Amino acid sequence: VLGIGLAEEIVRVFLTTPFEGGRHARRLALIFGGPQRRG
Template sequence: RAHNDANVLSIGARVVGIGLAEEIVTTFLSTAFEGGRHARRVAQLTELENEF
């Protein structure tokens, strides 16, 4: 999320307990996109998405 501005999180229910899953989700949701050098890559992906 910090590097690619992701809006999707996947957690394996068979390998991650509920407590850890809650921590992961909290961290994911509170992490902001850093922008900067990563913004160029995100812009490239956005351009590709717009082609389809």
């Protein structure tokens, strides 16, 4: 159980942290309609 202040801080950090791409970029491209490969 988190206090409201800590929960707000966690959300603030999550929303303001830049996306780094990397290993997640390919997965997000598939989820959001990126190029589809079948093989």
